[in-house]
Structures are given as C-alpha cells and as structure tokens.
Amino acid sequence: xxxxxxxxxxxxxxxxxxxxxxxxxxxxxxxxxxxxxxxxxxxxxxxxxxxxxxxxxxxxxxxxxxxxxxxxxxxxxxxxxxxxxxxxxxxxxxxxxxxxxxxxxxxxxxxxxxxxxxxxxxxxxxxxxxxxxxxxxxxxxxxxxxxxxxxxxxxxxxxxxxxxxxxxxxxxxxxxxxxxxx
Amino acid sequence: xxxxxxxxxxxxxxxxxxxxxxxxxxxxxxxxxxxxxxxxxxxxxxxxxxxxxxxxxxxxxxxxxxxxxxxxxxxxxxxxxxxxxxxxxxxxxxxxxxxxxxxxxxxxxxxxxxx
Numbered sequence: 001x002x003x004x005x006x007x008x009x010x011x012x013x014x015x016x017x018x019x020x021x022x023x024x025x026x027x028x029x030x031x032x033x034x035x036x037x038x039x040x041x042x043x044x045x046x047x048x049x050x051x052x053x054x055x056x057x058x059x060x061x062x063x064x065x066x067x068x069x070x071x072x073x074x075x076x077x078x079x080x081x082x083x084x085x086x087x088x089x090x091x092x093x094x095x096x097x098x099x100x101x102x103x104x105x106x107x108x109x110x111x112x113x114x115x116x117x118x119x120x121x122x123x124x125x126x127x128x129x130x131x132x133x134x135x136x137x138x139x140x141x142x143x144x145x146x147x148x149x150x151x152x153x154x155x156x157x158x159x160x161x162x163x164x165x166x167x168x169x170x171x172x173x174x175x176x177x178x179x180x181x182x
Numbered sequence: 183x184x185x186x187x188x189x190x191x192x193x194x195x196x197x198x199x200x201x202x203x204x205x206x207x208x209x210x211x212x213x214x215x216x217x218x219x220x221x222x223x224x225x226x227x228x229x230x231x232x233x234x235x236x237x238x239x240x241x242x243x244x245x246x247x248x249x250x251x252x253x254x255x256x257x258x259x260x261x262x263x264x265x266x267x268x269x270x271x272x273x274x275x276x277x278x279x280x281x282x283x284x285x286x287x288x289x290x291x292x293x294x295x296x297x
Contacts, residue, residue, distance in 0.1 A: 001188045009187060019207070025227060026214065026215070042230060105202075136248045137251055166267060
C-alpha cells in the first residue's frame with residue numbers, strides 16, 4: 001500500500017514537471033533554453049520508465065536521449081547560429097491553428113481511449129510479470145525464433161551505419177562548399 | 183491519507199492521458215516553431231511520448247512479456263538516426279542559405295543570396 005501511495009505521488013509530481021517543461025520547450029523564445037528544457041522532459045521520462053518497471057529502458061533513455069540526442073541538438077543550434085535567430089512571436093492565426101490542431105488531437109485521443117475498455121492483465125488470471133526485464137530484453141533481442149527480434153535488431157544496426165555514413169557525407173559537402181566560398 | 187493515495191494509483195487511463203498531452207504539446211511545437219531545430223525538438227517530444235505509450239501498454243496489458251519495451255528501444259534508436267540526418271541537413275541548409283528559418287525555405291533550387 002505504501003508503494004502504491006508513493007507511486008501515485010511520484011506519478012503526479014513527475015507528470016506536472018514533465019508537462020511544464022514540455023510547454024517551456026515549445027514556448028521558449030530562446031532555442032538553447034528550449035534544448036535544456038527538452039533535456040528535463042527526457043529525464044522525467046526516464047523516471048516514468050522506472051515507475052513503469054522498465055529500468056533498462058530508463059538507462060537507455062538517459063544514455064541515448066539525454067547524452068546523445070540533446071547534445072546533437074545543441075550542436076545543431078550552434079552550427080546554424082540558431083541562437084541568434086530569436087523566435088519572434090508567431091502570428092495569432094498560426095498559434096490559433098496550432099492550438100486547435102493540438103487540442104483536437106488531445107480531445108479525440110482521450111475520447112477514444114476512455115471509450116475503450118483496455119483489457120488490463122491485472123484481473124486475477126494474469127500470468128506473473130517478468131522478474132528481470134533486462135535479461136528478458138537481451139534474450140528476446142537476440143532470439144532467432146518466431147518471437148525473437150534478431151532481424152529488426154540487425155536492420156537497426158544497418159540503419160545506424162547508413163545514417164552515420166549519410167550524415168557525414170551530407171554535412172561534409174556543405175563544409176567543403178563553405179570553404180570554397182571563403 | 184496513505185490509503186486514499188493508494189487507491190488513486192495511476193492506471194492506464196492516467197498514463198495514456200499524460201502521453202497524449204505530451205504528444206499534443208509536440209504537435210503545437212511542430213506547427214508554431216520557425217526554427218528548423220526547434221521543430222526537430224518538438225518532434226523528439228512527440229516521439230518520446232509515443233515510445234512511452236508502448237511501455238504503458240506493456241505494463242498494463244502484457245506484463246508477462248517485454249515486447250513493448252523492445253519496441254520503445256527501436257523507437258529510441260530510430261529517433262537518434264533521425265536527429266543525425268536532420269542535423270546534417272540543417273547544417274547543409276545553413277551553408278547554402280545562412281538561415282534555418284523554415285518560413286523562408288520556399289525554393290528548391292540553390293538560390294543563395296537571393297533572399
């Protein structure tokens with residue numbers, strides 16, 4: 001009972017922080033600050049993963065998102081001198097359209113899943129939860145059987161390799177061109 | 183007090199409301215930002231909430247398997263790939279146009295200096 005009470009408290013605490021930081025990310029006028037707020041959102045997401053019992057995923061989230069993606073975004077901001085491009089206030093029409101689209105999505109999605117009876121597994125006849133999710137994830141990722149994920153895993157590694165090559169080729173061409181024009 | 187809090191423990195509805203709200207904030211950011219890097223950040227916000235949805239369903243619908251968590255790992259890996267390509271494209275665009283303002287990207291040809 002204590003653990004459930006703690007879970008409730010932590011859920012609402014992190015949810016408030018996460019939504020506030022997400023709003024700050026999209027509303028901030030300064031793009032570097034938006035990157036820092038985004039980092040905060042991703043850290044609270046890692047906390048959510050721990051609350052959901054996915055410890056390995058929380059670690060991956062911190063390593064890849066916070067340590068990799070946000071740093072890349074900061075590099076992108078600096079390489080494109082975006083910090084000098086202050087976001088002017090978007091026009092009223094633009095804001096209005098965006099707000100209507102976002103809230104329509106929220107209303108529609110909330111309506112759909114509140115009308116759906118989600119077949120939760122906690123109704124007494126459920127099989128036990130996985131004890132060691134990290135071990136199970138590793139086993140499933142490298143399992144060659146019908147329920148294994150070894151082929152998607154290999155495809156992802158190929159995708160990352162091609163992204164590595166493609167990214168460096170695209171960026172290098174522009175750097176070479178910038179050298180020529182100097 | 184503690185009993186009351188324990189009965190209020192978040193269920194799938196609460197978790198899904200949270201992820202949908204984060205996704206909607208991401209949509210708002212995608213539609214209002216002018217800076218391409220800002221749009222990329224809003225896309226990351228939306229992707230992150232999508233990945234969290236997989237984990238929520240993993241916990242509440244199929245706790246005896248880890249398929250949802252594996253899908254979330256794939257989403258994170260593809261998000262990393264997307265950011266790398268996006269950053270390379272923005273750096274190239276900046277080299278050609280000296281700006282990453284998406285409202286001024288209305289030409290296909292390389293017309294540096296004309297706008």
